[in-house]
Amino acid sequence: MDRVALRGLRARGHHGVFPKEREEGQTFIVDLVLGLDTRPAAADDDLTKTVHYGIVAEEVVAVVQGEPVNLIETLAEHIAQVCLKHDVVREVEVCVHKPDAPITVPFDDVTVTITRSRV
16 A cells, blocks of 8 residues: 655644643644555556545644644544545544643643554
């Protein structure tokens, strides 16, 4: 399986379990790796036979900016399902970064990474 990756998609969302997170929001960063067969697109040099990563990026940002959820695990799942709606995408790895998580000790990042595929 071939891979198309999008790294560092940024959007502001209001996800989290604490009222301050819901009210003020924060930046979330998303990395995606889409698994698909790129051979048909490459053979015909045809965008319609692959995944349009610009559209995927817009859809992912819309999820992050959309309806708040408590957990970044839930956010990652919603993002994965949006990616799998594209017919050519067979599997997706989603990593959601929450660099401004409400943690009381010094840290660089909090991430949740999931992999989902078509059944």
